[in-house]
Structure formats: structure tokens, C-alpha cells
Amino acid sequence: MKIICIGRNYADHAKELNNPVPEKPLVFMKPSTALLINNKPLYYPEFTKDLHYEVEVVLKICRNGKHVEEKFGHKYFTEITLGIDFTARDVQRQCKAKGHPWELAKAFDHSAALGALQPLENFDQNAIEFGLMKNGEVVQHGNTKDLIFPFEHLISYTSRFFKLHVGDFIYTGTPAGVGAVQIGDQLEGFFVDKNGERKVVLECEVK
Numbered sequence: 001m002k003i004i005c006i007g008r009n010y011a012d013h014a015k016e017l018n019n020p021v022p023e024k025p026l027v028f029m030k031p032s033t034a035l036l037i038n039n040k041p042l043y044y045p046e047f048t049k050d051l052h053y054e055v056e057v058v059l060k061i062c063r064n065g066k067h068v069e070e071k072f073g074h075k076y077f078t079e080i081t082l083g084i085d086f087t088a089r090d091v092q093r094q095c096k097a098k099g100h101p102w103e104l105a106k107a108f109d110h111s112a113a114l115g116a117l118q119p120l121e122n123f124d125q126n127a128i129e130f131g132l133m134k135n136g137e138v139v140q141h142g143n144t145k146d147l148i149f150p151f152e153h154l155i156s157y158t159s160r161f162f163k164l165h166v167g168d169f170i171y172t173g174t175p176a177g178v179g180a181v182q183i184g185d186q187l188e189g190f191f192v193d194k195n196g197e198r199k200v201v202l203e204c205e206v207k
Helices: 011-016 070-076 089-097 151-158
Strands: 003-007 026-030 051-053 055-061 077-085 112-114 129-134 137-143 169-171 186-192 198-205
Touching: 055 129, 055 151, 070 151, 077 129, 077 169, 077 186, 077 198, 112 169, 112 198, 151 169
Parallel strands: 003 169
Antiparallel strands: 003 026, 055 077, 055 169, 077 112, 129 137, 129 186, 186 198
């Protein structure tokens, strides 16, 4: 099982971190040990003093594929959920300043919180509204219609480099509004239905 992550896939998020908007998907990976499931808490890592949340729509791959054509990308996922890409921002800044990879900041144990899977048929695939609450207040709000690279393109692009396997996850990028968490914070990832109602699919307490 692989966790494939896409960085800077919403223009407003790239701008808020003073990063250029990418011309092709920015891809990085997390190991299986990064998964945090079943609404278990995240224990604040001792190696960072600036831990950030980044909520993202996550695709679960449902069939194996290599060099998938974009027009067939929709056949490779039938379920989605929300995930939080936890990032040690201070460590990431140090890595970037030295031209080093981001793994220490992005791929540490339990850095990929994952919510309950939802059938794709419940959503308008081209306009999935979602967000994140911290301690009951909305801190991130996004819509997949604003993706720079849509789901099908991500599947096609990443499958050129890595064979996709059933059970892989693709974290598709975070909208603007990322920020720091502290011990005691309660995070809730939600989808918004056609009636404007929020459905929480991911809960995570920081301890």
C-alpha cells in the first residue's frame, strides 16, 4: 500500500505559503506507517514546534494500473474520504532551505490521518465541497472544482512513475487556510452535501 501525496494543488494554498503555482503535479510519498485511522489521536511529535494541519480529499485506488490514460482515470476510484496531511512546518522550512527532501517533515509516523470512506456516487465529482474544523470553528474550506490538477489527471500522471495498486491512497492537495495545531486541539474533517449540511468523516485529537 502506497500513500501518494500531491502538493500545491490549490492556487490559493500555494500563494499563502509564498510558493509558485506548479506547472505539473508536485508529488511526494508517505510510508504505510504514516496512516492514522479509526479517529485515533495524534501525539504531537517531539521533533517539531510548529505542527500544521492540511485537510485533503483522498482517493482510494480500486484497481491496478500503469500508464493510465486520463480519460480512464475515473475507473480507478469508487470511494473517497478526507485526510489530514500533518506537516512539521519548521522541519520542512529547514529541508527546503538546504535543498533536501521533505520526508522528515511530511512522512513521519501517523502524519496521514484518514477518515471513513464514502461512496463516490454520493458526490458531484467535479465539485466536492469539504473543510476542516478546529475546536468547532471552520479553519479550512475548499471545493475540488478549484483543483489545479483534477483527480483523473493525478491518476494518469502518478501512474507513469508508480504502478497503482488496489488499496493505494492519493491525497489530492489542500486548500488555503492551513495552520498550526496545539496539544488539546480537536480536528474534524467534513464534507458538505447539496443541502449545505456538514457530514463529519474524520476526527482527530492532538495529544
